[in-house]
Amino acid sequence: MGQLIDDILLLSRASRQEMKLNQLDMTALAKSVYPEFQNDVEGRNIKFTVGDLPQAYGDRAMIGQVFQNLIGNAIKFTRNRDPAIIEVGGKEQDKELVYYVKDNGAGFDMKYINKLFGLFQRLHSAEEFEGTGVGLSIVQRVIRRHGGRVWGEGSVDEGATIFFSLPKDIPQEK
Template sequence: MTRELKDNIEKLEASNKEMESFSYSVSHDLRAPLRAVDGFARMLEEDVADQLDEEGRRKLQVIRDNTRNMGRLIDELLEFSRLGRKELNYGHLDMSALAQAAFKDATSVAVNDTTLSLSALPAARGDITLIKQVWFNLLSNACKFSAKREQAHITVKGSVEGDALTYTVSDNGAGFDMRYYNKLFGVFQRLHRVSEFEGTGVGLAIVHRIVTRHGGRVWAEGVVGEGAVFHFTLPAAT
């Protein structure tokens, strides 16, 4: 390794650590004023709500709804920043069991009946906590964006291709416009309005970070109104 390359790697590592520390500090510093806003809004709601007209109560509810949403954004940002510091604990992964459990969790709050076709998946090695998160984020996204379908259906498949294990999650939901693909795995990037589908825009960024830390990659295809397909790989166990 050349000295220049080594220096660039060290600078990149230092920059990543600085960004992670910044995200962690900002997230914590945002909590105090956010709690104050929500606390005073709650007191107003309890003490003077009956003195407000319908529009006043609506605006008060908007304040509380947005403070809760901001709280979720902070939680997601903290989780994202921690991923860069967490040491990976490798172990055997029963990917079929992880996908099945994640689907059960994702559909526990579903508003419609979503069916799952789950093929036998090749086992892998990785950090079980983080790979669980990958499965949950992908399957909960599939459930969310298929929620408006009368017959929502999700398919999960896996294959071994050379030295890589490939896993695929597809749905028949809202899909997305491939013209905006470069935003798909970005932090706080959304391809649908909040009024259509709730969310913070961090879930896929977390998937991307976890998979790349394991030495894999993530990509997707989508068609508006016809569904989306997400793929991720992990190195085959040796």
């Protein structure tokens, strides 16, 4: 219950918090998140890689939360993989910067893609994987405030990739 309350407060902050826009070293930001999960990865065989990500404009704390949620999900949903493979990548594409977190974990059935970013929506049972069903809603809210979009691809037992985009230009706060 405490975790649920914390997550709902994070979701609320993602909507109301004032954004402090700065140029972000997205590679360094993504790499800085992984050590926060030391207890979750201890004793596991995980291959974690971060590509050379394009720099972006955004609120460092909020985009850090996006990487925390996406990398945390990848760690959680690869729990039964040996080795677990988690890759963070990105590239410039037209007028936006596209980033992704890809894993070889539990994945999901694409027929439920419309539920993936919904509040309290879970595509796996609580017994199988813990969580409150708020994390991807936070990701979506933060990215939309930055003028970007979020989407996912997956296949059951073959992993998932969650993408998000940010505008190349300095975003206007929403």
